[in-house]
Amino acid sequence: MDVKTVCLGMLTDGPASGYDLKKNFESTFGHFFAAGYGSIYPALSSLSKQGFVSCEQIAQEGKPDRKVYQITEEGRQFLLKALENTSPCHKIRSxxxxxxxxxxxxxxxxxxxxxxxxxxxxxxxxxxxxxxxxxxxxxxxxxxxxxxxxxxxxxxxxxxxxxxxxxxxxxxxxxxxxxx
Amino acid sequence: MDVKTVCLGMLTDGPASGYDLKKNFESTFGHFFAAGYGSIYPALSSLSKQGFVSCEQIAQEGKPDRKVYQITEEGRQFLLKALENTSPCHKIRSxxxxxxxxxxxxxxxxxxxxxxxxxxxxxxxxxxxxxxxxxxxxxxxxxxxxxxxxxxxxxxxxxxxxxxxxxxxxxxxxxxxxxx
DNA sequence: GACTTTATATATCAAATTGATATTATACAT
DNA sequence: ATGTATAATATCAATTTGATATATAAAGTC
Known part of the structure; x- marks a missing residue:
């Protein structure tokens, strides 16, 4: 399971931007599976290219456009397949x-x-x-x-x-x- | 602390080749700080360039030359400085x-x-x-x-x-x- | 006897990830 | 006024992962 799959999982909870997902990683997820902007944004573009998420771009004044991603049916299927892996690892880097x-x-x-x-x-x-x-x-x-x-x-x-x-x-x- | 520093630390125990260090990572170290050949060999060349280890190349029949690395005085000083970091992290990726x-x-x-x-x-x-x-x-x-x-x-x-x-x-x- | 795995030993590479930095604007403290 | 926090994206060098390539000998298995 990579950052892409975890982002997809988070999106099952509702549409979100990369910024929103980062907050998710910071508050809870990050304590056992960290990710920064440097992996989240590329993950979302890649998921978008693969058709696993759709993206709605919302214009904002003074700030960059907010890109809200939503999981697609293909994305959901891919996620469910990924969750069938019965031997996910648990690693420490201390x-x-x-x-x-x-x-x-x-x-x-x-x-x-x-x-x-x-x-x-x-x-x-x-x-x-x-x-x-x-x-x-x-x-x-x-x-x-x-x-x-x-x-x-x-x-x-x-x-x-x-x-x-x-x-x-x-x-x-x-x-x-x-x-x- | 990166793979380079950990390799340097392992070499305080005596001279060793990249292959030897890998065995070290596999047996005990790897359970809380993993490293593969892809990071060990580049780490050793880099340490060598920096003068933190010296390298003796030993010819062998049928196998590639065995390169035995030894920590230098500068390497030891660098390691001791690195160990002065009082806030080393402990991360989980699960x-x-x-x-x-x-x-x-x-x-x-x-x-x-x-x-x-x-x-x-x-x-x-x-x-x-x-x-x-x-x-x-x-x-x-x-x-x-x-x-x-x-x-x-x-x-x-x-x-x-x-x-x-x-x-x-x-x-x-x-x-x-x-x-x- | 033939075949497979394990051990010895190095090296490389694409892909993933990290950690930092850049950009731009508002709002709230000090 | 000046600094810090929040909102929001994006990029990039450096590091790391995980796999693969190469070559031989020994040991185990069928």
Missing amino acids: EFLATMCFAHLMQGEAIEAVLDYRLEEIAKYREMFRQLEAESMSDWEEGEKFVLGFGKAIATAMEKYITENRHLLTEEPVAKTAAV | EFLATMCFAHLMQGEAIEAVLDYRLEEIAKYREMFRQLEAESMSDWEEGEKFVLGFGKAIATAMEKYITENRHLLTEEPVAKTAAV
Whole structure:
């Protein structure tokens, strides 16, 4: 599943512009499947060329025309086929974990700073989840609720693990010859 | 932190060829920071041009020359500077979660298949962690142990969440007008 | 004995993606 | 006044992905 397919999926919820989709990516989707303008706009032109979306151009004063995309029947069929893939991947790209693998080359303070930063980021996620639940959860599909819960569960597990195990990285190791 | 920096970090463990580094990415690193030949080889040539690694070319019969790279003092300095970044990111790209967001467009059986596949993948991870611990953990740096533990904790949390919440996606929702 | 897969080793390339930047106008703060 | 946020598009170099090409030996399978 690429950015094109995800955009198509978002359009099943109603017509939207590239700008609208970007907001979608920023608020919720982006936390497990990121995309920027650099991939959204090319995705929409490509979908348009393939006939999977139609585009209505709306003139505006002072701003560029608003291009509102709508999924077509062919687009819907393509999406349903794409969703039949029973082995979608789940990948992590973590500069955080890569950095921690090299902790032995770092100063204790730098390690602490990295861990603190990660905990802050996790706290931000949790706050975001909390707000989403309070504000707009009533009209969500079950799938979206499942995904939000998944995010919460992982965030909790990460926070717990880091808090309980950070001492492994920052305490001075016992000298290996101590027992001799 | 890009592939170049991670390769440099791996070379602090001793000289290695691109092929060797790829094996490293496959066995452990790849599970949180993937890289293929298409990024490893260009990374090594680039590091070589910058003087961060030196290269010894070893002739072999029947096979291409083996190019063994070694980190230089300048490379080590560059790496240490890169590790001073106190806000390394941790990103997820999950076709799995994206698919689940569109579960309402899917057949119940397809949803089950996707969830089962994910659970199988997690089981594979856990088995890999188990093997790594049994085989080669004694000579690991603390950082590597921390990262392995992190992986295990997340895998456990994902498995638990999916098992306990999959019914949300596959059970028929109660009709919304039932209470009327 | 024939055949297939795995391991050794490099390299390249099109396509996708990232992250930043450009453009232009309104509106709201400081 | 000056900066920042919002609305809206678009482009681009650099990076990364995933696949493919090349060539040989060893090991496993039928």
